[in-house]
Amino acid sequence: MKGSGDQGSEPTSSSVAGTDCCGGLGNIDFRQADFCVMTWLLGYVDPLDPSFVAAVLTIVFNPLYWNVVARWEHKTRKLSRAFGSPYLACYSLSITILLLNFLRSHCFTQAMLSRPKMESLDTPAAHCLGLTLLGVGIVLVLSSFFALGFTGTFLGDYFGILKEARVTVFPFSVLDNPMYWGSTANYLGWAILHASPTGLLLTVLVALTYMVALLYEEPFTAEIYRQKASGAHKRS
Numbered sequence: 001m002k003g004s005g006d007q008g009s010e011p012t013s014s015s016v017a018g019t020d021c022c023g024g025l026g027n028i029d030f031r032q033a034d035f036c037v038m039t040w041l042l043g044y045v046d047p048l049d050p051s052f053v054a055a056v057l058t059i060v061f062n063p064l065y066w067n068v069v070a071r072w073e074h075k076t077r078k079l080s081r082a083f084g085s086p087y088l089a090c091y092s093l094s095i096t097i098l099l100l101n102f103l104r105s106h107c108f109t110q111a112m113l114s115r116p117k118m119e120s121l122d123t124p125a126a127h128c129l130g131l132t133l134l135g136v137g138i139v140l141v142l143s144s145f146f147a148l149g150f151t152g153t154f155l156g157d158y159f160g161i162l163k164e165a166r167v168t169v170f171p172f173s174v175l176d177n178p179m180y181w182g183s184t185a186n187y188l189g190w191a192i193l194h195a196s197p198t199g200l201l202l203t204v205l206v207a208l209t210y211m212v213a214l215l216y217e218e219p220f221t222a223e224i225y226r227q228k229a230s231g232a233h234k235r236s
Contacts, residue, residue: 044115044197052198055111058104059205063213066097070158071220079159086159087151094154108187112196121195133189140182143171153179157224166225180210 046052070093073079079089145153147169151161171178184207191199 044118045201046115049111049114051107051110051114052202055104055107055202056205058100058107059202059209062097062100062104063209065100066093066155067213067216069093070155074158074160074224077160086156086161090151090154090156090159090161094150097154108199108202109190109194111202112191112194112199115196115198117195118197119195121192121197126192126195130189130192133185133192135189137182137185137187137189140171140175140178140185144179144182147172148179157221162225162228177210177214180214184210 069079073089073093077086079092080086083089083092147167150156151159152163152167157163171182175181184203187199187203187206191203
């Protein structure tokens with residue numbers, strides 16, 4: 001549409017809007033949009049808050065700790081020799097893992113409680129979703145534990161305590177690494193129950209940390225059982 005009475009005039013703002021709705025993406029100041037998002041996020045999340053920093057550190061440290069210690073034990077067998085038994089060594093590692101996981105959960109909760117809730121998440125529907133996720137997470141974690149056994153859960157294969165065959169019963173029949181995803185579901189449900197953007201952000205970090213850990217754990221564990229199968233084949 002041209003301006004009235006002048007065929008050579010420039011298109012008016014209304015004509016531009018007609019051909020490019022709302023002024024077009026070219027008229028959006030993405031820097032301002034990013035700033036608004038960051039301002040909104042920082043209203044709920046304080047990355048410099050000591051409780052948030054503690055939660056981040058424990059989330060990242062825990063899988064690093066048990067992978068480093070377990071690989072060191074697999075290479076040197078020093079823990080097994082120190083405790084006089086691979087089972088006792090595995091039990092000792094499991095105690096430290098459990099304590100660290102309790103600490104992680106405590107730091108996670110404190111980080112959420114130190115920041116404001118999001119009103120749009122503080123609803124009956126969200127509470128139901130949070131409880132459902134917690135229920136699913138607990139089922140996955142407990143069923144994984146019973147399927148793997150104590151030593152299987154706490155990296156017994158790194159101590160030479162190997163299973164006869166790969167575990168394929170529930171929940172491993174429906175999901176790979178159900179222990180990790182069950183733990184992630186627990187944190188997600190806990191965050192939603194608290195209507196906490198801080199908790200949601202930390203849950204993303206939990207999931208990413210587990211995904212990175214699996215990149216190292218799965219090939220290493222597969223190699224342990226490959227060596228076992230190779231040794232059994234040679235003996236036969």
